[in-house]
Amino acid sequence: MIKIYDSYSKDYKEVITKSINMYVCGITTSDYCHLGHAFSSVSFEILDRFLTSKGFNVTRIQNFTDVDDKIIAKSIEEKISAEEVSEKYIDAFFQDMDELGVKRANHYPKATDEIYNIIEFIKKLEEKNLTYSINGSIYFRVSKFAKYGKLSSRDINNSLSGTRVNENLDKESVGDFALWKSSKPDEPYWDSPWGKGRPGWHIECSSMVLNTIGDTVDIHGGGIDLIFPHHENEIAQSEALNGKKFANIWMHNGMVKIQGEKMSKSLGNLIKLKDALEIFGADLLRMWILSSHYRKPLLYDEKIINSFSKPLNRIKDAINLIPIAYEKKLESKKEFDQFNLALSNDLNTSVALSQIISLSKKINNSNNELDISFAQNNLNKMLEITGLCQNIKNENNDKDIFIDEEIEQLLEKRNNYRKSKEFSKADEIRDELLKQGIEIVDNGFNSVWKKV
RNA sequence: GGCGACGUAGCCAAGUGGUCUAAGGCCGAGGUCUGCAAAACCUCUAUUCGGCGGUUCGAAUCCGCCCGUCGCCUCCA
Structure with missing residues (x-):
């Protein structure tokens, strides 16, 4: 039984159906990926790898938000088109994530390829009288959706009046959000029934889920910072549109923290993934990510990340040792079972990693007495599910050494x-x-x- | 101000009422082996889970209060 914590019901839910589709909120293509993106990507990638290893048929989709204010600002700053900005950082995304060994998702839809569907989506909301228009922009009327605030445990009537909400006098209510933004001069735009403009941020995900998966997605994921307002708004517009449950399980990963604070765009304390890869390499970063639970904050600290180099070497030794054909074989079932049990329990990668290390030690310690080849087999399976040491393994497969x-x-x-x-x-x-x-x-x- | 999460050894970290006198890793202290080399391996390192109460036969795990840290309420993974 595989259980995942669902942020919506605040309870664990079992993954049942053989076929699982996942939609994960991806990046805004206005800059290089940072370690927060790495944490999120690896978390959902491991769920994909694990479910696949258990015989599930997983379809994973991760979007690119390739038009937004930051991208436009960057295009003006660098005197290139918004498209060129996005293309540059999408290329960089794949380069960095590939180097980290992140298994690719099945689809990577872009917001700008979704415009037609988005317009159709908004038209339907409009027909249902859930929207209103101000100067060519279309807003969703949050008061029309009774369950608004359920995911983020927020009472819309009093919590949105906090000091930090920017009062937009144009909107009927501060909680209302833009589905379509009218374009200012010199901004990229698409023609629509409401004039020239571009989609609001939240609508792309709702539209992509509807058009690539359907009314309901099995697992919807993203960073915990997206719960409000992004995911709350997705639920509102999607469920208001078709009356169906939008996501069966909401999965949210914690934030990467640096010096006690969240690593974020606004604080400017980002560590770029490509820089971290250069300093630590993919395996150390991955062990660091695995060492803590995906819903907890992950502490960035060079000392902590480097502390995995010893255990990493043990793992490498364990897979590189050349087995000798002794009669008695080294048992590894316990570690393998514990590993699977841990991942079944809301993706407890910390315990899973501890089993990898324990088994590695056992292998290193028994090569002169027992046949380690079966244990190495299990270890390799565990490494594959966690995405560790995949480069080393691939290199070794090229040269099949045996002791004659x-x-x-x-x-x-x-x-x-x-x-x-x-x-x-x-x-x-x-x-x-x-x-x-x-x-x-x-x-x-x-x-x-x-x-x- | 509203909402939420977390607080486990020097450090990171698991732990969803009993097998917890609490996994795993780092650091530290011993040790085995050793021609060299590089390791590898073993032992030790929290009677205690922020504090105080409560529920229970039994709590790190549930409840209440307090202290502390962080996140969301603005773009954010």
Whole structure:
């Protein structure tokens, strides 16, 4: 049984249907990805990998918001078109996420490719008298949707009057939000029944879900900072449109924090993913992300991330050790089962990672007594589900090393030289094997062999 | 001001009423092995879960109050 915490019902929900579609809110293409994007992407990617490993048929969709104020501002600043800005950062997104080893989603729809559907969506809302128009902009009338505020536990009547809400006197009510924004001169625009303009932010996700998945999406995900107003607004417009439940499970990942504060655009304390990849590499970043639960805040600290380099080396050793055909095999069922159980329990990656490390230690410790090949198999499955060490594994698959009789004799010969203290002859054999891609690690006279 | 989350060892972190005298990792202290090399491995490191009460046969886990930190209410993953 696989359980996921649902932010809407504030309770755990079981993933039941064999076919699962996921819609994850993606990035605004106005800048390079930062570690918050990495956290979110890896979290939902691992759910995808895990469900797939359990036989579910997963369709994952992640959008690009490729038209908005920040993109327009950047296009003016850099004197290029908004499209060129978006294209640049979409390319960068894929480059960085690929390097992090994030399994690609099935579709990456763009807001600008969705304009027709968005206009149709708004027209239907209009027909239902859920909207009003001011100077060519169309707004959703929040008071028309009774359940507004349920996801974010907000009472619209008193909580939206806080000091930080920007009073927009044009709107009937502060909570109302734009479905369509009329364009100012020199801004990108699309023709619509309401004149030249562009979509509001929230409507693209509702439209994409409807047109790529249908009325109801199984799992809708995104950062916890999107709960209000973004996801609240998505629910309002989608459910008001067709009366169907919009998402069965709402899944929200926590925020990356740096020096006690949220890493965010407004605070300007971002660490770009591409910079972090350069400093730490994909595997350390991934272990850092796995080490904490996806709904909790993730603390950025170079020391913390680097603290995974030792356990990472253990894992690498465990998959690189060359197994010897002993009669008795090393048991790994317990770790493998615990690993799966942990991920089934609202994606407890921290415990899953601990099982990977424990099994790695067991493998490293038994290569001279037990057949580790079965345990390595399980370890590889665990690594694949968590996306760890995938580059190393791929490299190793290219060179299929095994210990044949000839090599075994060489190894025995070398240890005899060592026993008789003819070290230069022993070292010659070590160098020879190294050329063949085999590294010898001595444990007394019980040497083990690793793929290099 | 409204709403919400969190507070576990020096640090990161798991823990959805009993197997918790609390997983895993880092750091630290010992140790095994050792020609070199690099490791690897083992042992130790919270009788205690922010504080105070309560519920219960039993609480880190549930309830109340207090203290502290953070998030959302503005673009945000």
